[in-house]
């Protein structure tokens with residue numbers, strides 16, 4: 001079998017969101033799972049809407065998620081000469097013809113067809129046929145070039161998601177493949193690229209499914225067999241309108257979607273994102289949580305879902321929490337250190353252990369960094385908890401504990417012994433002392449066990465925070 005070659009072909013218009021990047025994840029995974037090649041192609045022919053800033057964000061998002069490409073990025077705007085050369089071959093082979101129909105004539109044609117309840121389509125007025133007399137060429141008008149779509153028969157392909165799709169050629173009119181100024185149009189460029197890049201599998205959003213029969217016909221006119229296609233169902237998302245009503249619609253830039261890189265800033269893990277996005281349109285039995293390696297081991301095109309998937313932020317958070325818990329403390333601390341740095345906080349070698357102690361109660365690295373910050377920056381105790389727990393009655397016991405902590409050994413066992421001694425000496429129950437001490441040290445009483453928390457603090461910080469009581 002030939003090497004698998006897949007591509008991600010984004011148009012760099014606006015930011016890239018989760019719905020878009022899923023169309024990168026699957027071709028990437030399919031290439032990796034099959035020892036193939038993954039290509040990045042930037043479809044930047046829409047000059048008005050494309051920008052280098054958008055390309056940068058696509059590349060940054062892919063790098064963050066670990067979707068590395070082997071070839072490219074190729075830019076369509078840099079391949080214009082190549083498209084024009086292939087266009088010239090098409091002209092020479094008689095696959096295209098000039099069409100001089102003006103916009104006004106096209107509009108009139110469309111209106112006549114609509115009035116007759118017909119599907120609006122180009123009527124082939126300028127298509128040369130044996131014995132046909134073409135209209136006189138108008139003066140000073142530059143023609144478009146139209147592709148001679150085959151007449152009769154069907155275009156069919158076995159879509160890896162949608163199954164067999166058959167379109168009658170009569171449904172397809174002769175597509176414009178070059179504008180009056182000679183620049184090639186979208187569907188033509190895609191086919192030339194997919195041929196030149198030897199793409200074996202096109203995995204893309206199903207908003208392109210209507211282009212596919214046209215592209216297949218162009219492939220065949222160029223003497224090539226088309227690749228295998230897999231058209232992914234849309235990613236839907238729920239939004240709430242101004243009246244508070246919920247709507248489910250296609251995820252889009254205008255519709256509640258966030259840029260991919262924002263999830264990094266909000267404390268999501270790349271592996272969790274890959275896991276969540278993988279499940280948004282593909283399944284491996286009932287498996288919900290899996291590693292990148294497992295995903296690549298399992299991924300194939302046979303278990304892509306047919307129905308639209310709905311984005312669910314709560315589930316994404318849950319998946320993230322599972323990955324966070326399972327992650328090695330050292331690796332996790334690197335990401336938490338980055339979050340702390342954003343708040344101007346410099347961590348130290350206690351951070352891996354801090355992450356280990358608190359990760360079970362966090363769903364993002366941002367939440368974890370918030371806990372960790374209590375070890376490196378001043379805390380502001382929650383006012384209600386302060387009043388509730390740090391009472392005058394318990395202050396002498398807190399001071400006694402502070403005194404003990406002034407010179408005891410700084411390990412969990414010794415710290416635990418010091419706490420027990422203070423409780424006994426003041427006739428208190430464990431929570432009566434542990435709660436106020438937690439509020440003073442961490443800002444809240446809801447923390448892991450006090451001896452573990454104490455052990456990770458510096459002695460000086462502890463004494464300073466307890467003396468305030």
Ligand code: GLU
Nearest residue numbers: 009010011043190204208
């Ligand atoms: N540039 C197209 C898009 O961003 C993708 C085209 C393709 O994958 O064939 O939707």
